[in-house]
Amino acid sequence: MEILLAIMIAALTGCGVYLILRLRTFPVVLGLTLLSYAVNLFLFSMGRLLENAPAVIGASELHADPLPQALVLTAIVIGFAMTAFLMALALRAWGEFGSDHIDGRTDELDPEQRP
Amino acid sequence: MMAHMIILPVLLPLFAGLLILLEWRQRIWLRRLISLAATAALLPLAGYLWLQAAGGEIGVYHLGDWAPPFGIVLVLDQLAALMLLVTALLALPVCLQACRGEDKNGANFQALFQFQLLGINGAFLTGDLFNLFVFFEVLLIASYALLMHGQGAERARAGVHYVVLNLTGSSLFLFGLGLIYAATGTLNMADVTRVLMEGRLVSPLLLQIGGALLLLVFALKAALLPFCFWLPGAYAAASAPVAALFAIMTKVGLYAIWRLWPLLFGHEASPLNSLVTPWLWPLALLTLAFAALGVLSATRLATLAAWLVLMSVGSLMAVLTLATEQAWAAGLYYLVHSTLAAAALFLLVGLISAQRGLLADQLKAGNDLPPSLAVLFLILAVVLVGLPPLSGFIGKMMLLQATPDAIFWILLLLASLLSLIAFSRAGSTVFWRQQKDAFAERMAVADLIPLLLLLLCTLVMVLLAGPLAEAARGIAVQLLDSQGYVDAVLGSGRALP
C-alpha cells in the first residue's frame, strides 16, 4: 500500500508541477489543485499508514496518527481559500487585460475571445 | 491577567478586522475609527511587551492551556518583541495615511489591513512550525487582497505573479513541514531542536530536505535572489500605504530564517548546518548586487523604492549567515532602519504621485512640487543611501564593521554609491527639472504627518544609536543561545495530565 501511495503522490506532484509551469491561468489553477492533492496525501502519509484504525476512541483498538490528519484538514481548507482567490484573480486579470496569459500578454489571442 | 498580554497582538487586529466586517452599514468613518484605534493600541502594547522581554526572560504562552510540545505556544523573546514593535511603529502611520482617502479606492481595505497585521504579529509570536504556516497564509492571503487594492492592469499582472509564486511556496512549506514531522515527530520549534540535540532523529535526510524546503520558502518570502523577481513588480504596483506596509513583509521571511537559524538551520547538531549555510552567503551577495543594478535602472520612484527593499534584504541575509553576535546586532539595527525608511519612501512616493497627476512617479520632468516634499525626499535619500548623519549611515557602518569580508564591503559600498547616483538623478529630475508654468497643488500638512512620524522614528534611531545598538546586542546574544530558548519553552511546561 505504501508503494502505491508513493506512486500516487509522485504522479500528482509531477502533474501538478508541470501544470503550474503553464502559460495560462486556468491550467495553473488546475496545477495548484493537483499539487494540493499531492501535498495532502504526502502530509497524511507522514503519519504512516494504518488500515481500519480511524482515530476515533472506541471505534478500534489501533489508532492512526491523528495529527497529520488534522494538519491536512487545515491544509485542505486553506488550499480551498487560496484556489478560490486565485480563480477570482484570474478573472480580474482577464477583465483587466483581456488575456488569460499569466504575464498578461495580449498577443496571439483571437479577437472574439477578448472580453 | 498580565500573562495574557502576549496574545493581544494577535487578538487586537483579529477582533478589529472582524468588527469592521461585521459593520454591515458600511460607514467608512466607523471603520476607520475601529482600525485606527486598534492600530494605535498596538503601539503601547508592543512597547509594554518590549519592556517585558528586554529583561532577558522569555515569555511563553500555552494556547488552550496545553503544554508544549503538544499544544501551540506563543513565545515572546526580545527578537519577537522587537519585530512586534517595528510592526506597530510602521502600522500606525500607514493606517493614518490610508485613512486620508486611499482606503476608499476599494472594498474592505481596513479589515484586510487589520488581518495583515494579525498575520504578521502571529508569525512573529508563534513557537510552532505549523502554526507559523497558518499565520503565513493569513498574512499572505491578506497581502494578496491588499496588493490588488485599487485594481488596475499593472496590479493584476503583479498580483498573478505574486500569488502563484507564493501558492507554490505554500505547497513546498507543507511538504517541508511533513518531512520535519516525519523526522522529529513534533512541530514545536524548541522540541525539534531538543530532538536534534538528543539525537532522536528518525533520519537526518528527512530533516535535511524538510528544513531546506522551509528555508527555500522563507527565502522566497524574504525575496532572496533568484526568488525575488516578484518583489519589484508587486511593491511598485501596490498603492502607497500597502507598499509601505509591505516593507515589513520581506522582513517576515527574514525573521523566520533568523528565528530558526539557531534552532534548526545553523544549529551545530543539525544536518542542515553544512547543507544550506554555504548557499546563502553567495546568494545574499548576488541579491545585493542585483538590487543595486535595479536601483540604478529604475525608471519610477516606486520601483526605486522596491529595489532598495531588495537591497536591504541582500545585506541582511549576508550578515544573518555570519551568525556572530556583532553581525546580528548590526543586522537587527539595519533591519529596523531599512523597514521604516523604505516605508517612509513609499508613502512619500504616494504623495508625490498625487501631486503629479498622470505623470505619477515616473522619473520625468513634471510640474512644480511643494518644497516640503523636496526636503522630505532629500532627507529620505540621505537615510536610504546611507549618508551621514542619519540612520542609514550608522546601519551601514555597523554592517561594515561586523563583516570581515572584502566582497561584501565592495558590494555594499558600490551599492550605496549606485543608489546615491540613482537618488541624485531622481531627485534632480523630479524636483529640479520642472516646467515653471505648471503649478503645485496645496499640500495639506495632515498629509505629511504619517511620513513625519516614520522619519521621527529614524531620527530617534540616530540619537539613541548607542542604547539601541546595545539592545540589538542583547537580542543577538539571547538569539544565539538556542539552549536557553529550548529550556524556556519546554522547561516551563505545566505537568502533563
Place this chain on the structure above:
Amino acid sequence: MLSTALIIGFFMVGTALMLGGWRILIGPTLPDRILALDTLYINSIALIVLFGIHAGTSLYFEAALLIALIGFVSTVAVAKYLLRGDIIE
C-alpha cells in the same frame, strides 16, 4: 462466505469504476463524460458501503451519505454550464 461475497463484490464494483473511468477518458461527447463521472460517484457509494461492511464499522457511512446528497450538484453544475454557460444567473 460473506468474505467471498465481499471480494467478488469489490471486484465487480471495481470493474464498474474502471469502466466509468474509461468512458470519461474516451468520451466521445461531453455529456458522456459527465454522465460517467456521475456514475463514478454513485459506484463509489456502493464501494464505500461495501467497505463499511468489510471493516465492520459504520464510520464510513457519512461519506456515502454525503455523496448521495451533494454529489449530484457538480453534475448539475456542469450540465447547466453546457446549457446556459452561466450556472448562476
Place this chain on the structure above:
Amino acid sequence: MTMATEVLVSFLILTGATFTLIGSIGLVRLRDFYTRLHGPTKATTLGVGSIILASLVFFTAKAGVLSVHELLITLFLFITAPVSAHLLAKAAMHRQEKKVKNTRGEPWQQ
C-alpha cells in the same frame, strides 16, 4: 451472526454489485448518449439499493439493534439522481448529440 443472515447479506451484496456492474457495462457498451443515460439508473436504484439493504441487515444483525440509517442513502439518491439524468439529457439535446439511427421521435430544441 446466523447463517441465514450471512446468506442474505452475501446475496444482497452480489445482486447489488452485479447491477452496479451492469450499469457501467451499459455505459460502455451502448451506442449513443441517450441510451447510455439509462445505464447508471441500474447502479443508482437496484445496485446501490441492495448493497444498502445488505449493510442494513448486516449491522442490524451485528449490533442486535435496528440500523436503518443506510436507507437514507437510497432516499437521497432517489431524490437527486433523476435531476442529474434530466439535466444531462437536456444538455445532450441542446448540443444535438447524435442519436442512433433507429431512434424514433425527435429530441427537443433547447
Place this chain on the structure above:
Amino acid sequence: MKRFWPSPLLSLAMWCLWLLLANDFSAGQMVLGIFFAWLIPLLTEPFWLDRPRVRKPWKLLSFLLLVHRDILVANLAVAKLILSPPSKLRPAFVEVPLDIRNDFVITILASVVSLTPGTVSADVSQDRTVLLVHGLDVADIPAMIATIKQRYEAPLKEIYGC
C-alpha cells in the same frame, strides 16, 4: 400558528429523517429531532414554491410500493437489454401529454419515470403540458404513454388532488 410552525408534514418528515440519521431512537435524539424538525422548516419556508397538500396519504404509500416494484422489475428487464446486442434496441423519444399542472407533482412524475430503468424524462415543455421521455427499448409508443399516464400520473393526481 402558520408563522411559527409553517409545515407540520415537513416537520414530521424532518423528525423521522433525524431519527434515521442519528440511527438512535433515544429520548435525547427525539427531543433534539423535535427541535430541528421545528427550526429547519421555519428557516427554509421562504424557499418553497407552492406545494400541494397531500390529500390521500395512504394512497401515497401504495404508490411508493408500486414504484419500487416497477423499479425492481424494470431493472431485470433492462439488465437483459444491456447484455443483449445493442443493435436490437428500439430507442425512442416519446412525448407524454400531461394532465397535472403542478410543478411539484410534475417533478415527482418525471423523477419516477427516470428512476424506473428503461425510461428517462428528458425534458418538460415550457407550458408544463408535455413531458419528453426517452425510452431505451420501446415496442409500442402509445402503449408506453398510456402506461405512464395510468400507472403514475393518475395516482399522483389522485394523491395530490390536482
Place this chain on the structure above:
Amino acid sequence: MLFAMVALPLLGALLPRLVQPLGRRSVAVAAALPALLAFLLLASAAPAVIGEGAVWKASLPWLPQAGLALAFRLDGLAWLFALLILGIGLLVILYGHYYLDKRDPGGRFFSFLLLFMAAMLGVVTADNLLLLVVFWELTSISSFLLIGYWSDQSAARKGARMALTLTGAGGLALLAGVILIGQTVGSYDLGTVLESGDRIRADSLYPLMLSLVLFGVFTKSAQFPFQFWLPHAMSAPTPVSAYLHSATMVKAGVFLLARLYPALAGTDLWFVLVSSAGLATLLFGAWMALFRHDLKGLLAYSTISHLGLITLLFGLNTSLAAVAAVFHIINHATFKASLFMAAGIIDHETGTRDIRRLGGLRRYLPVTAVLATVASMAMAGVPLLNGFLSKEMFFAVATETSLYGSLHWLVPILAVLAGGLSVAYSLRFVHDVFFGEVPPALAAHHPHEPPYFMRAPVEVLVVLCLLVGIFPAVFVGPLLAAAASATLNGSLPEYSLAIWHGFNLPLLMSVVALFGGILLYRFRTPLFALQRSWPRPSAPQVFEHCLQNMIGAAGAVVKWIDNGALQRYVAWLLLPVALMMLAAIASMPDWLGERALTPVDGLAVLAAVLAVVSAVATVLLRRRRLIALLMISVVGLVVSLVFLRLSAPDLALTQLAVEVVTVLLLMLAMYFLPTRGTIESSSWDVSRDLFLSISIGAGMGLLALFAMTHPGDTISAFFIDNSVPGGGGKNVVNVILVDFRGFDTLGEITVLAIAAAGIYALLENLGLCLPLYDPDGRRWARERHPLVLRVISQAVLPIALLVAMYILLRGHNLPGGGFIAGLVTAVALVLQYVANGVHWVHARVPNNYHPLVASGVLLSALTGLASLLFDHPFLTSTFSHLHWPLVGEFELASAMLFDLGVYLTVVGATLLILARLGKLSVVEHEESY
C-alpha cells in the same frame, strides 16, 4: 565651547529660512550672526591654542559599540582651518548678500551655506575618525545643494550631480579606509590613531587603507585624475565658488592629508601616490588655467593647480615640505578667495565672465582693478606678497628632494614650469580684463564700482596678502607654527619666514619662473592654437554619457535576469527543489525501512491507476478545459476514497465536500475565461518543465515511501490519550482541530474569511462581457431554470440543513464537524442560486454575507476569549456531561461552540465567494461594501 562652535552654524542654518519673510537684509544678518558668534568663540581660543599650543578637546558618547563619538579637538591645524572657514565664510556672506539677485531665494542659499560651514567645521575639528567621515559626507551633500542652487539650469544640475557622485564615492572609500584604520588601531580616536602611525604602516592592509583614504582626498581636492568635476562646479553662484571651491571644501582633502600625515605618511607608497598626483595636478591645472576664457574657469583650474602644489608638498615626505604646504594653504585661501570675489564683481557689473568680452575695465572699476592685480600677483608669486614666500619654500624643498631616484632633478624643473604657467595665467587675468581697450558692447553696459560692502571683503583679503607678504613672521608666524606642529604631531623642523634668504637656487627659480611666465603670456597665441588642436571633451558630457551607458547596461542586465515571465520565476523556485530531490534520491540509504508494508489488494491498485491516469489526462487534456476539470475531479474522488481506506474518514468527508464546491467555483470562472488554450511553450520550456516535474514528483514519492517505512515516535500518543479525558471528544482529529490546536483552526477560518472579503473586493466593479455563444458557437439554451432542478433543489435544502446539523453535532465524537457541515449547507444554498438565480435567492436571504462570515469567526474567537475570564489561556476548552430528565445524558463542550463558529464562517465565506462570482454575470448596481 567646541560643540557650540560647530552647533552654531548647524542650528543657525535654519535661521535664514525662517526669517526669509522679513526681507533680504534680515536674512543676511541671520546668516552672519551664527557665523560671527562662532568666529568670536574661535578667536577666544586663539591665545591658548596658538599662543601656548594647547589642544582643546570635548567629547560626548554617541555609538560606543561602533567607536563613534561626538569628539572634537581644536589644535593649531584645526584652528587654522576653522579660521579660514569662519573668516572667509563671513566675508562670503557679506559679499553674497550683495551678489544675490533680488529674485533668488536668499534664505535657502544662506541656509545651505551655513550647513556647509558647520560641516566643514566638523571635519576640521573632529577628534574621531568616524565623526570626521560623517562631516566629510555632509560637506558633499551641502555642496551638492549649493552647486545646484540655480536648479533650473541644466549645467548646474549636471555639475552638482557630478560633484556629488565623485565626492560621494570618495567619501565611501574614506569610510572604508577609516574603518580599516580603526580596526587596525583598535580605536577611532584621532589622538590614538596619530600615535600609532607605525602600527598602521606596518599593517599588511596599509596599502589598501592608504589608497582608500587617498581616493577620498583626491576626489575631494580635485587631484589628478579626479580634477574634472571642479570646473563644472563653477556653475554655482560665485560666492559658493569662492567659498567652497577655493577656500574650504577643496581644502578638506589637503586638510585630511595634513591631519593623517603622522599616521599614514613617511612611506614610499605615500610619496609615490601623493607627490605624483600632486605634481600632475599642479601642471595640468596651471596649463588648463592659461586657456580658460571664463574668469571663474581660469580661477578654478588655478585652484586645482595650487591644490596640486600643496598635495605635492605633503607628498615629499619631509617635514619642511609639510610646513610649506600648510603655509601655502593659508596664502592660497586668501588670494584665491579675493580673486573669486573680484571675478564675481566683474561678472556682477559687466554681466559677463568671458575674458574675450572684457578689457580696459580699470577705467570703470579702478579700485577693483588694483585689488585684483595685487591678488593675482600674489597668485603669481611676486615678491612682497604672501604667495611668494610659500612658493620660495616650495622651490627650496623641491630642490632638496632626493626622491624619484635618478629623476630627482625632474621635480624642480617641473616646479619652475608650473610657476611660469601660474605667472602667465595671472598675467592674463589682470591684463586681458583691466587693461587694453574696452570692447564696445562692454562700454554700452556702463560698468561701475560695486556697492562698498561688496568690495570690502576683497580689500580685507588683499590687505592680508600684503601684510603676510611683507611681515610674515609677525602676521602668520605663530599661526603657521601652531598649525604645522599640529600637523607634524609635535616636531617642528627648522625654517625661517623671511622675504630675503640671499641669492640661492630657489630665488633663481623664482626669477626664471617670473620671466618665463611673462614670455609665455607674450607668445601665448601659438600655445592657444596648439591647445585648441587638442580634443577637449567636456567632462559633464563624458560623465553623463558614461552614466547613461552604465544605467543602460544595468537595465539590460536586470532585464536579462528578470524577464518578467512568471514561468521562469516558478522554475527558479522549483529548481532547488528538483536538485534537492535528485541529491536525496542519490544519497538515499534504504527506500524501504523496517516498518512492514500494509498489504495491497486489487482495489487499491485500481484506485491508484485511476488517480494516476486521470492526473496525467488532466495534463494532456488541459487545453480542453472542461474535460480537464472532469479529470481532476476524478482525482479528487479517488483521493477521498484513499483517505477513507486509510482510516481518515474526516479527511474523506472534507475532500468530498470541497470537491463539489471547487467544481462549482471553476465552472463559474470558466464561463468567462476562454475555454480552449493555445500551445505556446517552446520545446526548451517543455523539457525544462518535464525535468522539474519528473524529478520533484519522483523525489516526493520516494521521500514519502521512505518516511512511511521508517517509523518514529511522535507526540500523537498524547492526543489519543487525552482526547476523551482532556478534550471531551472521541474523534481525536476533531478534538485536535477544536481544542489541542484550536489556534490553527482559528487562523484557518480567518484565512477563509479574509479570502472571502478579499475576493469580494477583488471582483468589485469588474465588467466582463458575457459570451453569447458556447465554445462551439452554439447559442445558449433558452430555459434559464429547468423545472425539475428548481423543485428538487428546494426539496434538498431542508434535508441538507438537517444533515449538516447532524454532522456538526456529531463531529466532536465521530467523523464530521463544523467545516464539513458548513460546506454541505453552503452547497445546498448555492444549489438554490443555480436552480433559481441570484435575484430569486436574494429576495429570500440577506444578500450580504460579510456579517455572517465575521460573526462565525467572532463566535469561535469569543469562545476562546471566554477562558480568559477564568484566567485560563486563550482557547482553553471546557466540557461537562449534563443529565436532563427525559432527554438523558448529553455533553456540552465549549469546543462545540467553537465548531459552530467554524460552521458559520464556512457557510458565510463559501456563499460570499460563490455568490460574488455568480453575480458577475448579473447586471445590477450595488454600492461598494
